[in-house]
Amino acid sequence: MTEVLPRLAEVEADVQGLVEAHMETLLGVRFLASEYSTGPVHGGRIDSLGLDENGSPVVVEYKRGVDAGVIIQGLYYLSWLVDHRDEFERLVRDRLGATAASKVLWSGPRLVCIAGGYTRYDVHAVREHRRSIDLVRYRLFGSDLLGLETVASVSGGVPVSRQARRQPVAQAASGVQGAAMAELATAVDEALLGLGDGVNRVERKQYRAYQRLRNFACMLPPQYTKVLVYLKVNPADVDLVPGFTRDVAGLGHHGTGDLEVQLRTSRDVERARDLFLTSYAAA
Numbered sequence: 001m002t003e004v005l006p007r008l009a010e011v012e013a014d015v016q017g018l019v020e021a022h023m024e025t026l027l028g029v030r031f032l033a034s035e036y037s038t039g040p041v042h043g044g045r046i047d048s049l050g051l052d053e054n055g056s057p058v059v060v061e062y063k064r065g066v067d068a069g070v071i072i073q074g075l076y077y078l079s080w081l082v083d084h085r086d087e088f089e090r091l092v093r094d095r096l097g098a099t100a101a102s103k104v105l106w107s108g109p110r111l112v113c114i115a116g117g118y119t120r121y122d123v124h125a126v127r128e129h130r131r132s133i134d135l136v137r138y139r140l141f142g143s144d145l146l147g148l149e150t151v152a153s154v155s156g157g158v159p160v161s162r163q164a165r166r167q168p169v170a171q172a173a174s175g176v177q178g179a180a181m182a183e184l185a186t187a188v189d190e191a192l193l194g195l196g197d198g199v200n201r202v203e204r205k206q207y208r209a210y211q212r213l214r215n216f217a218c219m220l221p222p223q224y225t226k227v228l229v230y231l232k233v234n235p236a237d238v239d240l241v242p243g244f245t246r247d248v249a250g251l252g253h254h255g256t257g258d259l260e261v262q263l264r265t266s267r268d269v270e271r272a273r274d275l276f277l278t279s280y281a282a283a
Contacts, residue, residue: 113133
């Protein structure tokens with residue numbers, strides 16, 4: 001065995017180039033633009049712009065080492081972005097098409113900072129802020145390995161309350177069966193939120209996404225007899241059980257993930273816990 005020592009990039013642009021070339025794989029974000037100008041009045045350039053899996057606008061800022069300025073700079077650009085929604089949607093339309101532009105989710109624009117490190121003051125400041133911010137530490141290993149580690153992740157800086165955790169994705173069918181499915185959806189919600197720190201929940205009309213740096217689970221509104229959850233787990237690595245797990249790679253469905261889990265009772269939630277953890281770990 002030989003030890004592969006971690007190192008920082010020679011220049012910031014090296015990190016930016018790597019991430020932009022593989023942004024969807026690394027961050028779950030579709031790349032839109034690099035060094036995007038904010039115009040003569042604001043006088044700046046956003047390192048990277050993108051659109052995440054749920055349609056949220058994403059500003060990505062990079063620093064080679066430890067630099068508190070990356071958060072302040074990123075928040076400045078995020079505020080600019082929120083004030084220039086039409087311009088961003090035109091960019092999405094030009095790059096990804098009219099359908100993607102019509103589904104931009106402005107309730108949760110995100111800032112992703114990628115740097116060599118952060119201080120405890122950076123982490124504390126992010127957790128006190130009202131924006132969705134991810135602090136990501138990078139390291140290069142040898143000549144061909146890149147590691148990304150989420151240091152802090154907040155969704156609007158407001159933790160999910162106990163009351164909010166009890167709210168189902170959407171109203172299920174009425175009656176006893178409907179109430180049972182709503183209760184089951186709440187149990188699934190609590191299980192996914194309880195997997196670890198830094199789980200953000202994103203509400204879309206068709207589904208609810210559970211996200212670290214990327215989505216790891218998407219839950220649909222409860223049906224009459226079951227709750228469907230889609231996970232970022234390779235179906236080929238799972239012993240599929242008819243009526244419980246299904247390979248949906250290549251099949252159209254709301255949310256993201258190739259493994260469909262069908263939950264009908266609270267016991268199914270326990271059966272699915274290892275699959276939840278696998279998807280969470282991969283995100």
